[in-house]
Amino acid sequence: xxxxxxxVCFDSLIEDSRCxxxxxxxxxxxxxxxxxxxxxxxxESFELSTLNRSPHYRTDTVVLGYRxxxxxxxxxxxxxxxxxxxxxVITQ
Numbered sequence: 087x088x089x090x091x092x093x094v095c096f097d098s099l100i101e102d103s104r105c106x107x108x109x110x111x112x113x114x115x116x117x118x119x120x121x122x123x124x125x126x127x128x129x130e131s132f133e134l135s136t137l138n139r140s141p142h143y144r145t146d147t148v149v150l151g152y153r154x155x156x157x158x159x160x161x162x163x164x165x166x167x168x169x170x171x172x173x174x175v176i177t178q
Contacts, residue, residue, distance in 0.1 A: 092176065094124075095124065098119065099117065099118075102116075102117040102159065102170075106163040108164070116139075116143055121172065123176075125152065134155075134172075155174060156174055157174060
C-alpha cells in the first residue's frame, strides 16, 4: 500500500447469537463486532456482522477508502473461551 499505514483494531463483540457447535438450530444466528480502521493516523469505527441482512447486519463496508470484509469471529459458541477475535480482509 505504498507507504500507507493501515491498521484494524477489534474494539468489541457486540452480540453473538450463533448456535453452539453440534446444536440443532432453526436460525443460524450472527456475530456482530465493532472495529476501527486507522489509515495514516485517521481513525473511523464501524460495525460488521457474519450475516448480510440489513444495515445493522453487514458483512462488509468501505471505510477511509478501503473495503473491509468480516470473514469470521472466533471463538465459535461452545468452543473453548478465549478473547474474541475477528478475521477480516482489507482491500483498497
